Amino acid sequence: MSDTTQTGPxxxxxxxxxxxxxxxxxxxxxxxxPLKRSLNRALRRQKLxxxxxIAPLLxxxxxxxxxxxxxxxxxxxxxxxxxxxxxTTTEALEGWDHTTGEPPSEAVFEDFxxxxxxxxxxxxxxxxxxxxxxxxxxxxxxxRSTGRGLDDIGDDYLDALxxxxxxxxxGDFWYALMSGTxxxxxxxxxxxxxxxxxxxxxSLSGDVGFAPSNSIATLLPTTVRAYSDFAVYTALVxxxxxxxxxxxxxxxxxxxxxxxxxxxxxxxxxxADALKAAxxxxxxxxxxxxxxxxxxxxKDWVDPSVWATIQTYSPKYTSGYFLNAIDxxxxxxxxxxxxxxxxxxxxxxxxxxxMSMMIxxxxxxxxxxxxxxxxxxxxxxxxxxxILVLLPFWTSLLVRTSAWKVMLQQQGVINDVxxxxxLVSDGDRLVMINNQFGTIVAMTHILLPFMILPLYSVMxxxxxxxxxxxxxxxxxxxxxxxxxxxxxxxxGIGAGSILVFILSxxxxxxxxxxxxTTGTFISNRIAYHISSSLNWGLGAALGAxxxxxxxxxxxxxxxxVGIDNVKLG
Amino acid sequence: MASTxxxxxxxxxxxxxxxxDGETLVVxxxxxxxxxxxxxxxxxxxxxxxxxxxxxxxxxxxATHGEIxxxxxxxxxxxxxxxxxxxxFQNYALFPHMTVGENLSFPLEVRKIGKSEREKKVMRALxxxxxxxxxxxxxxxxxxxxxxxxxxxxxxxxxxxLVLMDEPLGALDKxxxxxxxxxxxxxxxxxxxxxxxxxxxxxxxxxxxxxxxVFNDGRIQQLAPPDTLYEEPENSFxxxxxxxxxxxxGTVKEISGKTCTVQLDGGELISARPINVTKPGDRTRVSIxxxxxxxxxxxxxxxxxxxxxxxxxFIYMGDIFRTRxxxxxxxxxxxxxxNAPDQVRLKRGETVEIGWLPExxxxxxx
Numbered sequence: 001m002s003d004t005t006q007t008g009p010x011x012x013x014x015x016x017x018x019x020x021x022x023x024x025x026x027x028x029x030x031x032x033x034p035l036k037r038s039l040n041r042a043l044r045r046q047k048l049x050x051x052x053x054i055a056p057l058l059x060x061x062x063x064x065x066x067x068x069x070x071x072x073x074x075x076x077x078x079x080x081x082x083x084x085x086x087x088t089t090t091e092a093l094e095g096w097d098h099t100t101g102e103p104p105s106e107a108v109f110e111d112f113x114x115x116x117x118x119x120x121x122x123x124x125x126x127x128x129x130x131x132x133x134x135x136x137x138x139x140x141x142x143x144r145s146t147g148r149g150l151d152d153i154g155d156d157y158l159d160a161l162x163x164x165x166x167x168x169x170x171g172d173f174w175y176a177l178m179s180g181t182x183x184x185x186x187x188x189x190x191x192x193x194x195x196x197x198x199x200x201x202x203s204l205s206g207d208v209g210f211a212p213s214n215s216i217a218t219l220l221p222t223t224v225r226a227y228s229d230f231a232v233y234t235a236l237v238x239x240x241x242x243x244x245x246x247x248x249x250x251x252x253x254x255x256x257x258x259x260x261x262x263x264x265x266x267x268x269x270x271x272a273d274a275l276k277a278a279x280x281x282x283x284x285x286x287x288x289x290x291x292x293x294x295x296x297x298x299k300d301w302v303d304p305s306v307w308a309t310i311q312t313y314s315p316k317y318t319s320g321y322f323l324n325a326i327d328x329x330x331x332x333x334x335x336x337x338x339x340x341x342x343x344x345x346x347x348x349x350x351x352x353x354x355m356s357m358m359i360x361x362x363x364x365x366x367x368x369x370x371x372x373x374x375x376x377x378x379x380x381x382x383x384x385x386x387i388l389v390l391l392p393f394w395t396s397l398l399v400r401t402s403a404w405k406v407m408l409q410q411q412g413v414i415n416d417v418x419x420x421x422x423l424v425s426d427g428d429r430l431v432m433i434n435n436q437f438g439t440i441v442a443m444t445h446i447l448l449p450f451m452i453l454p455l456y457s458v459m460x461x462x463x464x465x466x467x468x469x470x471x472x473x474x475x476x477x478x479x480x481x482x483x484x485x486x487x488x489x490x491x492g493i494g495a496g497s498i499l500v501f502i503l504s505x506x507x508x509x510x511x512x513x514x515x516x517t518t519g520t521f522i523s524n525r526i527a528y529h530i531s532s533s534l535n536w537g538l539g540a541a542l543g544a545x546x547x548x549x550x551x552x553x554x555x556x557x558x559x560x561v562g563i564d565n566v567k568l569g
Numbered sequence: 570m571a572s573t574x575x576x577x578x579x580x581x582x583x584x585x586x587x588x589x590d591g592e593t594l595v596v597x598x599x600x601x602x603x604x605x606x607x608x609x610x611x612x613x614x615x616x617x618x619x620x621x622x623x624x625x626x627x628x629x630x631x632a633t634h635g636e637i638x639x640x641x642x643x644x645x646x647x648x649x650x651x652x653x654x655x656x657x658f659q660n661y662a663l664f665p666h667m668t669v670g671e672n673l674s675f676p677l678e679v680r681k682i683g684k685s686e687r688e689k690k691v692m693r694a695l696x697x698x699x700x701x702x703x704x705x706x707x708x709x710x711x712x713x714x715x716x717x718x719x720x721x722x723x724x725x726x727x728x729x730x731l732v733l734m735d736e737p738l739g740a741l742d743k744x745x746x747x748x749x750x751x752x753x754x755x756x757x758x759x760x761x762x763x764x765x766x767x768x769x770x771x772x773x774x775x776x777x778x779x780x781x782x783v784f785n786d787g788r789i790q791q792l793a794p795p796d797t798l799y800e801e802p803e804n805s806f807x808x809x810x811x812x813x814x815x816x817x818x819g820t821v822k823e824i825s826g827k828t829c830t831v832q833l834d835g836g837e838l839i840s841a842r843p844i845n846v847t848k849p850g851d852r853t854r855v856s857i858x859x860x861x862x863x864x865x866x867x868x869x870x871x872x873x874x875x876x877x878x879x880x881x882x883f884i885y886m887g888d889i890f891r892t893r894x895x896x897x898x899x900x901x902x903x904x905x906x907x908n909a910p911d912q913v914r915l916k917r918g919e920t921v922e923i924g925w926l927p928e929x930x931x932x933x934x935x
Binding site for chain 2: 463465466468469470471472473474475476477479480483484487488
């Protein structure tokens with residue numbers, strides 16, 4: 001009280017000093033430098049020392065807490081899996097218009113085949129399937145089953161080629177053909193290495209031991225691309241020598257596709273004769289369009305909506321997870337609400353907020369009298385009571401929650417007592433667990449100390465003379481409490497409420513154990529997405545929304561009550 | 570001991586006892602009665618029971634035994650908020666979440682007084698303590714002295730007939746305290762309020778009160794107007810506690826009427842007025858106020874006993890001189906003399922003879 005009473009005169013002193021400073025310019029130290037600067041210099045050492053003291057904790061928190069959270073939250077918008085796994089396909093799809101109702105052109109399917117072949121060799125295609133399945137159900141199984149059948153078409157081509165020359169299935173033959181002579185084009189291999197590195201997330205450094213010649217790369221571009229994929233994977237992932245391994249089936253698909261267009265007559269590089277023989281035999285080889293190949297693997301591959309989904313989720317960043325988290329979805333036609341029967345998250349957010357309010361309210365009701373007793377009992381009894389309040393802190397959270405299970409279940413202690421007292425018949429025992437009631441009871445119990453302690457610390461500072469003064473002025477006990485004591489304890493209620501509310505909207509274990517289906521929180525859903533469905537993006541989006549809710553509430557509280565009024569002790 | 574239980578008494582304590590722990594009595598057999606309009610101060614060292622008495626009167630403590638009467642009715646069983654007693658607390662107890670105006674309006678609101686009348690009364694009370702411009706401030710924005718005034722105004726705003734003040738000036742600096750002492754007594758007398766004032770500051774008690782009750786050890790040692798208290802203390806505690814005092818110990822030689830002769834432990838003989846010694850041979854402690862000691866023999870009556878004294882210290886204090894003497898074997902004997910033109914300034918080591926009128930020297934119990 002006394003320090004605030006002095007602010008008046010001190011303020012006046014300051015303004016007086018400012019007035020003189022304005023007239024004379026900045027205040028100077030003895031050596032002529034501005035006083036502010038020399039003061040800062042003098043304080044810098046102190047600040048550095050303080051910083052050094054907190055540095056270990058700061059670094060620890062940054063590395064183990066802030067950084068992982070930031071990384072996790074980043075996943076809520078990150079979406080580079082589509083463009084990384086299918087780089088050429090997504091590029092080719094840009095020119096396709098989903099509203100025509102037609103599937104994409106053969107060229108897109110060809111790009112898709114080679115992208116998918118590499119992805120399936122690297123076992124990345126199922127991840128992409130899972131990702132796209134969040135947006136369109138069934139895509140996951142399309143990717144998985146098609147991934148298994150990619151070899152068939154190449155095998156058929158190989159059989160046909162081997163009829164012209166036995167060596168078409170040999171590794172060293174292919175290595176010689178692809179390496180060619182003259183200037184080489186290592187940039188083709190390098191580009192494929194980068195694509196594979198982006199897809200798999202490994203850096204993939206080292207020598208591939210293969211570079212196509214310029215002439216062959218121009219002549220058979222698709223083949224060279226497929227062979228480069230094979231070479232990079234063989235050398236850098238499997239660690240084998242490229243020349244000793246038989247090429248992938250995709251290489252034959254590439255060759256057949258290239259031969260259609262290529263003019264091999266003038267080619268003089270190694271194995272040019274075999275190439276010419278194959279070109280000559282081409283009309284006799286039965287060719288399958290890749291579109292019809294995919295259609296035969298799964299008829300949904302010609303469904304434009306599948307391709308529209310891939311197109312919609314091609315960009316590196318997406319709002320899809322956030323839209324999912326608020327029961328909306330990003331479709332090729334824009335943003336729309338999910339069907340009624342798939343809406344769950346807004347309801348869960350509302351439930352979480354509502355139940356946190358209930359828990360906060362019951363904590364206030366139960367904690368206020370206890371805090372009042374604590375603050376007003378003689379210190380000996382107050383200490384004992386304080387130990388009782390703190391007792392829950394010394395017991396494991398799981399044990400306490402499980403104890404509530406024992407207490408509240410239908411064959412539990414409370415029901416048994418009620419039945420024994422005859423208040424409830426044995427037939428219709430109360431359902432008090434695995435629902436909202438159970439969660440509210442157990443969480444109120446667990447969070448009660450967080451309400452009592454701030455309340456107590458505020459009440460301790462309210463002198464009992466205020467109540468006496470009110471009574472001497474004619475107020476009844478209730479009026480004295482309500483008009484004089486209660487308003488002064490409001491900062492404690494505010495602090496306790498903020499603490500309990502923020503703790504409870506992020507609570508996970510207790511609702512998981514006693515919440516059943518109707519008493520779970522949004523955090524349980526986040527945990528499900530992080531650990532079971534592995535839809536981390538959606539989990540991160542839900543978490544980010546929860547974090548935003550807390551920050552907004554905190555901000556609102558600061559605006560209304562003022563965070564300076566909160567006393568935690 | 571004052572135990573006048575007259576029917577005129579506005580406030581009366583009758584054989585009141587108080588114990589907190591059931592083993593010791595904090596207030597022992599208290600009897601006190603106050604007429605309407607009196608300003609009575611309870612003065613005493615801490616732990617003497619004065620605050621407990623005040624709290625019993627306010628209703629925050631219950632008497633273990635005895636009866637407290639207010640305006641003829643026993644109030645032991647009336648809760649504090651129905652007693653209608655105004656109270657000023659040590660730390661003012663102004664409600665920090667209300668403005669000054671709301672603080673003053675509070676007792677009127679709980680009495681269900683209409684808004685316009687409430688505002689009128691609040692303004693009148695604020696004007697009374699010259700704080701009319703401060704109605705919209707918060708207590709934290711006021712200085713200690715201003716808070717004190719507001720606390721006073723709040724205790725008076727509902728026009729109680731009895732106001733209790735529990736060391737209300739304890740937190741103020743000396744100058745402000747003296748000013749407020751004057752303000753409080755002025756208001757109390759102007760409004761004709763009966764006031765019970767608790768303090769441990771004897772100057773405050775002497776300057777403000779109609780009567781002072783000196784508390785010690787759970788009892789009222791003396792209840793008297795300030796001048797009587799100062800000049801005619803009834804026992805050694807009061808003599809010691811009020812003002813500065815020289816004491817000398819000895820034995821009563823003889824008593825004759827209003828004078829007695831006391832032989833000090835050093836053998837010297839002095840005359841004194843017997844207060845609570847009854848027969849020759851009683852041990853006694855004689856008390857003389859420093860300003861009643863006389864060094865000028867001409868002013869003493871004939872045949873007065875004189876004592877030899879050696880000057881130990883001479884302190885110049887402006888309006889008075891304060892001389893410390895060695896008398897009858899004790900060197901803490903103080904004499905105060907007025908700074909008059911004819912007054913000699915003594916030097917350390919000088920020997921003087923001192924004496925006093927027998928009626929200024931009171932032979933009290935040992």
